[in-house]
Structures are given as structure tokens and as C-alpha cells.
Amino acid sequence: MKTLRGKEKTIFQMGGEGKRGMDLPKPEGLAPIAISGPCMRSTTPDLPDLSEIEVVRHFTRLSKLNYGVDDGFYPLGSCTMKHNPKINELIASLDGFKWSHPMLPYGMVQGTLKAMKMLEDALNEITGMDGCSLQPAAGAHGELTGVMMIRACLEKRGNPRQFILIPDSAHGTNPASSAFSGYEVKEVASDETGCVDLAKLEEVLDENVAGMMLTNPNTLGIFEKNIQKIADMLHEKGALLYMDGANMNAMMGKARPGELGVDVMHLNLHKTFSTPHGGGGPGAGPVCFLKHMAPFQPAPVVDGEGGYHKLDWNRPDSIGKVHGFYGNFLVALKALAYILSLGGKGLEQSTEDAVLAANYIRASLKDNFHVPFDIPTLHEVVFNDKKQAEFGISTLDIAKRLIDYGIHPPTIYFPLIVHGALMVEPTESESKEEMDYFIEIMKKVAKEASISPELLHDAPHDTPVRRLDETKAARNLVLRYGGGDE
């Protein structure tokens, strides 16, 4: 994690006039410039001037200030930080794919369209759904698309309705996506088992409810045992069930949302299907849906009938477009490569190992860290800081201390219904040795909390920067180099 210097100047503090990192073909035999008047730029944008080696060193040094999945244990709950196979990158960088242009005639991009269709089919098989659109560019984008489809479906029936129901354990994107689809949000409380409280659901469910967004397994890692009942209750009132598929890694080959009463859902290709997170994207958030929702999916739709692939734009009931083109195709390729590396049995094995790993960590640490919901969980386990609080130690301190031991902290302070949550999702990609190291360190940190809490308060000790002043960042906004205190 350490670089030799531990810090790196910005590119704007380096280099000098006349240097360059990229040579261009000479502009020989060309027509002259034909832009004039007030639109001709008179100022020079203040980009840095650096040679290639300086750029290479700068970004190499920056990279060494980061920590990736390839560096070590990365148990971020709800993020599914599994191995990103290298072959996927090679496949997505094949010339035929990376240079394919979205406006070429269909006959020239058959390989691309076929790959899209193959992924759609595979995702339908995994989810038990009838149809799939690859257009949404991220999980939250998939949510927005799915709720828009619910709206279009209900509008077609005569009334889009007013509310979307969302459990209090949900990710913040769920209510935000509902609001941006023109809905008001009603929260549904969880019961003592961490699942949707059916009595509370009954209270808020009426003919004004358009649908419910349900994360399954939920953000506590608990399978919503009443999901079929919930679907029935919604359907009876003419409402629809949306499933947030962020946690699909817990159920591949074990349960299929299409058979649980779910009408529409999204998947995160960057979670369950191994595409790299890239320091914050690009992921992809395909939506899968039952047949009755198909008319409302984004346009265009890949049509592979008769073995010739084309895009069908004639979709009168579609919600329209949600992406400039057809979604994050190169990301979709990586997901398809992953799925075909494992096959049906392998995907199920992924799920089994992921659930086994989470339960192993839970069993190994339950005496050292409080487990607020003491019921069976699948792919992740939520602890909190209750046992450490008496020493003045918070979840944040625990997380930062783990960094000193070369471990990426778990997701912290989420879900919101758990005070001081520490959400651990090991995935199937961790060896037993790696998990045993994590368990050993967690126990050690728990011990440190009681005997030398200052070690945790002051952590991390050994990183390129230590705890940063986030209040200052928000108050004295400096959002670009040289752009302070405006």
C-alpha cells in the first residue's frame, strides 16, 4: 500500500511548458481552420504539460495509494467484492468489441448483438425471468428503470398510482429512484426478525400503492421469508413487486425471483457477476422482468430471431430510452465471460461458498462482536459496536484499525436500522487462510478496544494520509486545483 514517498503532488504542480506526453500525426495537406468570430477560443485551458514518463510515474504512484481486491481481503457488505478474473479484461479489450460503433448497420455488429442476447438469456435463466434489458448503466439506474416500468405498466392499466413502499432496511437509492420516477415513498418497518413486518405492510397497502421495492436477501443478509406472501398481497391490490437484486450472489441456483412473485428486478453485474468496480464504476444494472412487463422495457430491444440479430425500435409502450445508446456493453461482456466460465453448477457453487464464508465468519466472531439480529443469514453478516461502546470505541474506530492490519474495512453504519453496523460480506473468493487472518485480527482489535482504545481512536497509523477532516472539506469547498475559498 505504501509508496516510497507516501504522497504525490497534483499533475498541475508538475511539468512545464513545451513538454508533451502524446505525439500526433502532422497536419500536412489539410484545409485551413474555418472557425472564426466569438466562438474561436482565445484562452488556453490550463491542462498540465508533462512527458509520457512523468504521466506514467504520476498515475503509477497514485495507484499505490489505493487498495484493490487483488491486494487482499475486501469484506465490504452489500458490495460483493469478489475476484475480477483477468480473462474478462482481455475479452472486453478484443478489437472487434472495443472499437464497435453503436451506429453501424446491424449486419456489421452481429457479434456484439449476439453477445448481448447471450447475456440476456443467461440472466433470465439465473433469475427465472422472461426478459432482460441491458440498457441501465448501474444498479441505481436499473432501479430507476424498473420503477419507471412499473409506472408505465400501471398507467397502461389506467392509473399510475401514488406510492412506492420501501422497507426501512433498504439502500438509499431505492427511495431516491422512486422519487425520480414521480412516486412518493412510504417506509415499511422491519419486524424483530429483520424482515418486512406483514402487519405493518397490511396497514399501508391500498389501491394508491404502485408497488414495493424489496431487497432480497435484505441488507441484513436475511432471506425475506414471506416474499411470496408479500407478492400475493401486492398483486391482490393491483400493485407490483420490484426486487433489488444487489444480493443475488446469495441465491444463484437456490431460488429464482421469477418464481417468487417478483415482477421486475435489477442485477448488479459489478457485484454478482465479477466485473471490476473500477474505483467507482462503470458497473451495469440490467433489469429482468416477467412477460407482462416486457412491453414497457427500454427501447430498443435486441431481437435475435432466426439467428440474425437486430435492434427493435418499434416499442410503442416502452418507457423510452434511459441511456444514450445500449448500456455498458463492455461491462456486459465481462459478466458474460464470468457466467460462462462457471456455468450453472459453478454459479451455484459461488453462492454456496459465499454463504458458507459469511456464516463461518459469523460463527467465529459472534462471541467478540454483537450480532443484533440473531437469526440465520446468507451471504453477509451484520455485527455492531455494542460490546466495544463501553470502552468509548465506535464502529468507525474498528474500521480504521483494520486498515493498519492491511484489511479493507467492512461496510459501516449501514443498514441504518442497526446502530453502528459493521456489515461483512466475504464472498466466495476468499481462502480459508485469508478469512482466518481476518478473524484473528478482528479478535485482536476487540481486545485492543478494551486495553488500549487509543490505538483504535488514532487509527489508521500507517497510511499515506490519516483520518481526514470531512467537515472542513464540506465547509471550505476546494473542488479543483487552485479553486479554493470562492
Next chain:
Amino acid sequence: MSRFFPLSDNDRREMLRKIGADKIESLFSSIPESGQFKGTLNIPSYSEQELLDLFRNLADSNTPTQSFAGAGVYAHYIPASVDSLASREEFLTAYTPYQPEISQGTLQAIFEYQTCMCALTGMEVSNASMYDGATAFAEAILMAKRVGKKKNTVLISDAIHPHYRKVAQSYLENLGIRIKAIPTLNHKVDIETLSAELENEDVFAVAVGYPNFFGIVEPLDEIALTVREKAPKALLVSVTTEPLAFGMLTPPGEFGVDIACGEAQSFGNYPGFGGPLLGFLTTRQKLVRNMPGRVVGQTTDVDGKIGYVLTLSAREQHIRREKATSNICSNQGWCMLRAVIYLALLGKAGLRELAELNHRRAETAKKAISRSTHFEVVPGMSFNEFVVRSDTDLEDFVEHSVVNGMFPGVRLSKFGLAPDEMLITVTEMNTVEDIHRLVELMEAVK
């Protein structure tokens, strides 16, 4: 099938023992019997070698071609350093920088990207990225709506990319925002109509392309003046699919634009059949709290050392939930990284030279085409793409050209626009020889 699994059967047995479970199935007992999937997923598996063959075959069934395609996605040369640096695992396999102490590489790169985008657009603030140009455009209008509060009409130029307008429509119609289209005159904003529409006091924003979808450099000075005079409170939004143009064009910020957004795929990212792309959104400092998306700010650590963090998160969904400025969270981080590496390599001089090279090759093509028999160039000041009109059947022409190994341009009928018009894009990837071949194909039309 096993190469991704680090657990041995022995490990699995030991772990089950620790858990106190007799078999793996019992860990799934929380799934009700009626909801359990009893079959096996019907998906084949391939060894790595077979997999690569399969995908090579697919990639090879795309037809390689010399191409003048643009219309929102551009083929530019990408230096080897971009691929090499961006594929470093520390960048590629890291999560969103929620733990800043071990994410300074990503955070500083975003800060540098934000600085570069401000320099290019002449704006004061840039966010960390959006999904693509089309969604950045939709979000820019939603942002303007937050500033415009009770006002509910947005004027959108018909000379903005048709896909962008479609996406904006999907986003806006559920929220009851009224879209009023501003028609084009000679493939540009009809300023008279715009001026008349601005009489409507309900207008909260005006959106124009710069350069527009037809490649034309709109007179942003005149447009800005009209908006300021007629509706001083309305926000002016500019949208750009090819920001390389800012190497030569006066940036939107210098015309007083309030939100400059668009697509930055041109900077170091492959066409990739239109994704992943890189939406950008830049604005003025005073509007920053209405901005959607992630943003990085500079601060100091407990020892006073400079560092970077995600900031202004009080706008965002994880804090504000349904009241957030957007539902967006992390999106195109790695595409952003490629863009900032690319821009660092290009530098001041490189940016100007590359912009001029694109422009002058396009001008060379315009000159040559205007001398041809069946094609004329639609007049207007342009950067690196332009519209041609033809008296021949363009579908036949494209088909004939493709057979001859050349994709000559995007027919506007693909967007429901004029069937006799085609959008031609020329970048540094199209040589003068390619241009001559294109004109030869045009001359071969019967």
C-alpha cells in the same frame, strides 16, 4: 469450473463444522421450501482457453471497417499508456473511495479530472462523472428545475442529439416537467422562436447543443444574450458530445452558461458499442449544492497533511434518501480515470493540436465532398462533424460503401430525421487517403 474457488473440500467441511451445520443445504433453510429452486441452472461452462475462442469468434463476426461514424461516440487514438495505467489493479479492482485513507489514488485522480474539466469548459465546478452524456443532460435539466423551483417549462433545442432528448423525456415526463421543443433553422437553434418562447414566464431553463448534433457550432454568444435579456432567471444549459472541440472553441463558461454537460468518451475511452461512456457535468460554484453525483474535495488529515475525500454528501441518496439531488451513486469512475490520464498526456499544446487536426481534416473532407456530383455539404461552421445532403438513395449508398470496406457516415433517418441527409465525422483516425476514398465512393454513385 473450479479455478475461481479458493476453498478446498476439506476447508468446506471444517467451516461447516465450526458453524455447526451438517451440510451446506442447511445454510439455505431460511429460503421457504416453496421458493427453492430444485433444478440446475442450464448454462454451460468453458475452460479459459475455450472461452477466449468463443469470444474471439464473436468479436471476429463484427465487420472491421474504415469508418466516419460519430453522432455521439467517437473513435480517437488511445495512447498505450492509458490502457497500461488504467489496468493497474489498484485502480481497476478498488471500490468507490469510501475509506479515503486507502483510496487517495482514486480520490486525487478524480480531483485532477474535476480540475481538467473545469479548465476545458471554463466552468467553476465539475462532478466526478455521470453515466453518459444523455443522462448527464437529463440530470442537468433536473438540476436546473431544483434551482428554478416553481417554474416548470424547459426549452430544449431540436438540434440536441435525438437520443439525449429521448432520455430526457423518459426522465422528465414522470415528474410532470413540461418540455417545449425549439425548432431548428438551417440545423441551428431558431433564435427568433427561442426569443418568443422566452416570453413564457414558466421557463426555468434553456438547453442547446454546442457544437450541436449536426456538428454545427451554435452562436452561443447570441443565444446567451437572448436568454439573459428575455429570461434573466432561466438557466442556460449547454450539451456537448465532443468536448475535444473545446480545444478550439470558446468554452461554455466564457459565455455565461450555467450548466455545461455532455459526453467525454472522446477522452481515452473506446467506442465499445456505446458503453461504458463518460458523462460530464460542470456548473458554477453558487449552484454546487444542487448538483447531482459524486464530487471530491481537498482537505487535511489529523497531521495537517493534504488529502482528498468525497464531499457534499448531504445532497446524496445515502443521506437524503427520497429527497436527494439524484438517485445516482458511483458510476463511471474508471472511464473518468482514463480521461484524466489521456488529458494529462495531451496537455495544453496537444489538446489544441489534436482539436485542429480533427477540424482541419473535417474541413478537408467538406471541401472535397462539396466538389462531388451527388453530395452537398450543409453550410455552417463546424468542428469535426457535419451534415451532407444527397440526391441519391443514402441507404443504397451506405450499403455499397460497406461492401467496399467503408462506413461513410450515419444516415439521419436512423434518428427519424431527413432521409436525404447523413452525418459525417472525421477524427485523427481518418487519413486524407480515407477521405479521398470516401469521395471516390460518392462519385461512384449512379
